[in-house]
Amino acid sequence: MFRTILFDVDGVLLSEERYFDASALTVWEMLYSPKYIGLAGDAFEPAPEESVIRRVRAEVFDHDKVLNFIKTRGINANWDMVYLAFSYQLVRLLAELHKTKSEEVRGILTSQIHREAIARVKELAQGIDFTVDYAAFVADFEKSTAEKQALLLYLNDLVREKTGIETTIFSRNSELWDLCQETFQEWYLGDRLVADSIGRAAYQKGKKGFLDDEIPIVEPAKMAEVLAELKSRGYELGIGTGRPRIETVEPLKAMGLLQYFNPNRVVTASDVLDAEKRYPDRAPLAKPQPYCYIKGMLGMDCHDDECFGLALPIENGEEILVVGDSVADYMAARSIGCKFAATLTGLTGQEARAKFEELKADYILDDMTQILTIL
Structure with a gap:
């Protein structure tokens, strides 16, 4: 479970x-x-x-x-x-x-x-x-x-x-x-x-940015309903993303989704970059390296040495589920030894099904709302 x-x-x-x-x-x-x-x-x-x-x-x-x-x-x-x-x-x-x-x-x-x-x-x-x-x-x-x-x-x-x-x-x-x-x-x-x-102003000024143009995969109210149900069932919810922290927190907060995730389990590219600066000999740590998911699994308050020292694959892999849309997410989950649910809402959409079937992903979902069907 x-x-x-x-x-x-x-x-x-x-x-x-x-x-x-x-x-x-x-x-x-x-x-x-x-x-x-x-x-x-x-x-x-x-x-x-x-x-x-x-x-x-x-x-x-x-x-x-x-x-x-x-x-x-x-x-x-x-x-x-x-x-x-x-x-x-x-x-x-x-x-x-x-x-x-x-x-x-x-x-x-x-x-x-x-x-x-x-x-x-x-x-x-x-x-x-x-x-x-x-x-x-x-x-x-x-x-x-x-x-x-x-x-x-x-x-x-x-x-x-x-x-x-x-x-x-x-x-x-x-x-x-x-x-x-x-x-x-x-x-x-x-x-x-x-x-x-x-940490500095734009080198080439005049860019408006895209943070206000974020597009949800599924209607936010529907995602909130699913996340709320998961929390009510007692699941710990976390994030492992290649987005920097500001680009993760702000849109999810604006859509009313951030509240469902344990802040101690929200790991972003900003955290990965910080870890790489502290441990340059271990870089790169970005996906498909499993660092962000291991950190989310153990908690942001755990020391990095504990993340690096964790024996992989873990013994209790059936207790952890990674939900991602990419081969990099799949590779990270396999490195950890946990279960992986592929969503067909990435760049290639439904065309990705064949690839994830070839990789033998544990679950393949049309979108994140179907996660309730596999629990």
Whole structure:
């Protein structure tokens, strides 16, 4: 019998669509904004109309083929998606520059890529004949069997393949990843709220943010009814999400859902980042690593050493249920040894059923409200 139920947020309680929009806009900005690489060929603006957002999303993720591929390989964090999509185009650009400016490119690819390095790439790329090819991403990454965080490391292999340069700079623990993460936060939170998340004002001002455009997966009153019933039956309810804390708490509070979750069991990407800073040798800790669900299972007041020292798979796995929409959630649950309920409300909707059947998920639900049918 289950005692604790841990929910993912994106694709389970709230729609992922605006997160994917913000991810695409981040890649677009870093490629075309004069404050970053400033490529020719597209006119960047910090407050695009909805029609522009739809176009950019379709182009950057090749009509979601890139997103589907990344998620199937076990990556679920939007920050990682941005890093992969932008870094891939950066590698392609540097490979083109390497033909005529080999030493300059070698210097960039063997050091940390920060704002100054991006500015140097912008200088080198002036007047070069280069075309961004978003669709090439899947074809290049399909050559590898890399999954989870190894996908980020595969960028180093692509550098060697395309330039002959040996490097290890592409990883979760890199200055470029941090830059991608902060730029994404600017888009999602907007000028008004971003400083609360990243500790500084927006580098590129004029962004309105998406926090007020959150879309619930199911009508909030219906979700509240289900969560209230679960609590009345004595289940401990928690959250393990790739969203930062402000982006988790505020919309769930506004929809009247936050009250049903034990605050001691609400674990967000902010908590994961903090843990990575305290224990850099254990990074990455984001899904599909099980840290956020282990922390939610044991409680926020437990010491991280207890999380890291927990013997996996746990002996009482039948007492814990993880509810998620992604392969990354499934992988995390399997690492813990607990039960997993897949919801078909993520990026690919009902099409995900075949994948979860192949993975032998314990339960497959049309949406989170069906959780009452399996208890």
